[in-house]
Amino acid sequence: MPPExxxxxxxxxxxxxxxxxxxxxxxxxxxxxxxxVELGQSVGLSKTPVAARVKRLEAxxxxxxxxxxxxxxxxxxxxxxxxxxxxxxxxEKALRAFNAAVRAIPEVEECHMIAGGFDYLVKVRxxxxxxxxxxxxxxxxxxxxxxxxxTYVSLESVIDRGVDQV
Numbered sequence: 001m002p003p004e005x006x007x008x009x010x011x012x013x014x015x016x017x018x019x020x021x022x023x024x025x026x027x028x029x030x031x032x033x034x035x036x037v038e039l040g041q042s043v044g045l046s047k048t049p050v051a052a053r054v055k056r057l058e059a060x061x062x063x064x065x066x067x068x069x070x071x072x073x074x075x076x077x078x079x080x081x082x083x084x085x086x087x088x089x090x091x092e093k094a095l096r097a098f099n100a101a102v103r104a105i106p107e108v109e110e111c112h113m114i115a116g117g118f119d120y121l122v123k124v125r126x127x128x129x130x131x132x133x134x135x136x137x138x139x140x141x142x143x144x145x146x147x148x149x150x151t152y153v154s155l156e157s158v159i160d161r162g163v164d165q166v
Contacts, residue, residue, distance in 0.1 A: 015060045020045065024053055025062070032066045069161065072125065079126045080154040083140065084118040088147035097144040105139045107131075118150075129153070 017025075023043040027034060034042075040050035057063045072078040087098060095113070102111050102122065110123040122140070126132040132153075140149065 015062050017062070021053060021057065021062075024050065024057065028054075028063065028066075072160065076127050077125050079128050079132055080157060080160075081124045081126070081132050082152045082154065083120075083122040083124060083136075084150040084152075085120040085122055085140075085143075085146060086148045087119045087145040089145045090119060094145045098146075101143045102140075105135070107135045107139070 020043050024039060027039055027042050036047045036051050036054070039054070040047050043050060045053075054063070072080075087094060098120070099111075102108055102120075107124050107126050108122055109125050110121075112121045113119065114121050124132060124135060124140070126135055132151075136149070136151070140146070
């Protein structure tokens with residue numbers, strides 16, 4: 001009998017996953033370097049069927065890649081700031097221009113369009129406050145259609161997945 005399919009309704013673009021797929025994904029998130037034999041043992045499959053499932057999950061775009069987790073502290077990039085960004089123009093062309101330009105700033109780790117009192121929430125990781133000030137003045141403030149920014153400096157990261165750029 002096949003494993004039970006996910007009971008939740010499928011969202012646009014969502015892939016149906018069964019319990020074994022979810023167990024595989026949990027294990028790969030925990031340890032992306034696990035061998036297929038060990039992965040199979042942890043989910044109750046042999047190497048060949050687990051390899052086929054991983055390949056399918058990759059082909060369907062559920063698994064988008066594998067990477068190392070880097071220490072922000074050891075790389076000297078443990079200063080985190082969040083910015084509220086307000087744009088002067090929020091028509092589609094202006095949004096596309098902002099999106100393309102913000103992607104080119106290496107210190108920007110995350111950028112989210114927000115519904116509310118401002119337009120974007122941006123996470124910036126730098127060496128220290130002076131480096132942040134440089135990025136703000138030279139890069140973020142010069143992005144297309146930026147009208148105003150407000151900065152919130154993180155005092156402590158309670159959950160932090162590390163650095164994704166060196």
